[in-house]
Amino acid sequence: MKSSTGINQQDDQRDIRILVDGHGGDAAPAMVLDALEIALSPSFAARFQGSLTLGVVGQEEVLRPLLQQRGIEDSVSLIPATDVVGMCDSPSHALRRKKDSSIHVGARMVRDGYWDALVSAGNTGALMAISKVLLKTLPGIDRPAIASMIPAVNNGRTLMLDAGANSECTSDHLVQFAIMGSCYMQATERLEHPRVGLLNIGSEDIKGTDVIKMTSVKLAETSLNYIGNVEGTDLFGNDVDVVVCDGFVGNVALKTMEGTARFLADSMRSELTSGVVAKAGALMARSALKRFKDKVNPGKYNGAPLLGLNGIVVKSHGGADAESFVSALTVACHEVSENLTDRITESIQEMVES
Template identity: 50%
Template sequence: MGGDAGIPVTVPAAFAFAQRFPDTQLLLVGLPHELALAVDAAKKDFPNLASARFPIVAASEVVAMDDPVEVALRRKKDSSMRVAAQTVKDGLADACVSAGNTGAWMAISRYVLKTLDGIDRPAIATALPNQKGGATTMLDLGANVDCTAEHLLQFALMGAALAQVGNDGRSPSVGLLNIGEELIKGNEVVKQAADLLRQSALNFYGNVEGDDIYKGTVDVVVCDGFVGNVTLKASEGLARMMSVIVREEFNRSWLTKLIGLIAMPVLKRFRKRVDNRQYNGATLLGLRGVVIKSHGSADQIAFGFALERARQAVASGLLARTTEAINKLTKNQAASDLKSSGDSV
C-alpha cells in the first residue's frame, strides 16, 4: 500500500517480479478491494501468470507517510504493515517489503518480529555503488541516532552478514566511518568500537573516511544512524544537483540539444550505471525475519529491485548467517572474558 504512488507501482512490480522468478509467490497485503482491482489490471499485462501466485491478504488500515510512529504502532493495529510483518512471523511469507513510512515500518516490524538474540538494536543497511564497479554496504542509515561502541560492533556484524550475499564466501571487509587522520581522530564511541572490531572475528579493515564509501575501499561501512542518514541524503542531493546541471547544460540552445541527442547513447549508459533505482531496497537488519524498505519515491523498476533484495536475502540465508555470526561473537566474548578473568586470578 505504501510509497508515494502506492498500489499502481507495487502491484505491477510484483507481477513483473513473479514473471522473472517463477518460483515465487507474492502475498499482496492491504485493502482487498483496491488490491483486487490492481490485480485485474496487472493481469492484462501478464496474462500467463496465475492469480494463485498473488493471494490478497486483507488489512483494513494503511499507515500514512506522515503518521507519527506512535499512531502507526498503537492506533492502526490492522495496518497493512502490521499484517505484512505478521505473515513473516507466522511463516506464511519468507520476507516482507514496504515502500511506506520508514519509522513506522521499522517500529512495526520490530514490534511484530522482535530482534535476534544478541542484537540490541536493528539497523538499516543499503548498498551504494562504488568506483570499483561493486557495491558498498552502509549502515546504520537512521534507525539509531545515539549508538554505543557495542551497537556499532553489532552493526558491523550484521552488515558483514548482509554483504556476504554473492561475495563467494569471502569474508567482507569492514570499515569504521571516521574523520581524517589529520584532525582529532573521531569521538570516544568510534575509538572504542575500533577496539572491539579489532578483537572480533570480522575482517576489520580499520577506519575509513567519507570518500571511501564511493571508492569501494571496504565492503561494509559502519556508522551511527545520524551520520549515515545525513551522508546518504547529502549524496542523493549532490547526485540530483549534478543531473540537473547536466540537463541544464544540454538544454542551453538548439546546438547543445543536438549534441545531447548525439551523446544520448553514452549518457544513457552513464545514467544506467549511476541509476540509484538498482540500489533501491534497504534491509532492516537484526530482526527475526527479512524486512525490506523500498524508497518511497520508487517507481516500478526500483520497487522490483527491492523485491529482488528480499529474495536474495532469503535465498542466501541471511538470517542464519547473521545468527551464526552473533553466536560466534558471543562465544568469543565469553572465551575472552574467561581468559581475562583467568589472567586476573
C-alpha cells in the same frame, strides 16, 4: 543453500515467499502492483534458486480490482488488512493504534511463518517499530539497522549501515552493525572476508567522537576484517565493503549523496540543452549518457534490508517506481534464498563464543 552449522537446514530448491505492502510509497498501490506484474515474469523468478510466490497485503476493496485489471489475481495472493499507516503517523501511533494496517498484518504473517519476507515502501519509522516489536531482534542484537547499498567504482558496491533507524548508538550497537553488515555482504556478494570500515572524519585514530574511538578499539578485537577508519569519500571506492555509522550520520550521508547526484544531473542537463551544438553533441552521446544514468541510477540500488530482525523485512524508497520496487523485491529474494537471518545468528554466536 545449506547452513554450515545445521541451523534451519533448507532444501536447495526452497520456496521463496515474498509479501509486499500494497499501501506503501508515494505511487502506491498502482506502483506496487505494476512491480508485482514485472516480478511475475519467468525471467525474474529464474534469477533465484527455488520457486517464487508473491503476495500483497492491504485493503481488499482497493487491491482486488487492481489485481484484476492486470489479470494477475490468480498469481498473487491477496492478504487482507483494513488499515493503512500514513507517512505522517508516528511510529508509536502506527504500532499501537493501527494493528490491522498492511505493515502490521504483513509483519505478523512473516513472524508466524506464512511468508518469508515483507517488502514495504511505506513509513520507515513505523515499519521499523512494528517489525521490531513483532519479529523481535536476533539473539545478541540490541537494535536492528537499515542497511543501504551504495554504487562504487568498477561496478563495486559498498554497504552502509545504519542508514537511519538509530540516531544515537553506543559502541556495542555499532559493533553489532558491523557483524550484520559483514554477514550480509558474505551472503549476497559472495565475499569471503568483507572489509569493514568505521565512518569517521579522518583516517587517524585520534579523530572522531568518544563513541567512535571506543568502537574502533572493539572492532579491532573481533574476528571481522576490520580495516579502520574510512571517510565519506571512501564510500564510492573499492577499498571497503561495509561502512559502519550511526543512523544520524548514515541518513545525512545518504541524503547528501542523493542531493549531490540530483544537483549534478540537473546542472548537466541544463548545460547540454543550451545551444544547438551542445544539443547535437548530447544527442550523439545519448546512449553513453543513458548508460551513465543507468549506472548511477539510485533505483537500481533500491531495497534497504532491516538487518538484525528475526525475520526478513526490506524497505523500499518511498518515491520508488515499479522498476526500482522490483529491485527491493530482488533484495528480499536474495535474503531468503541465502538464509540471511540464520547466517547472522550463527556469526554472532561464533563471535560470542570466540
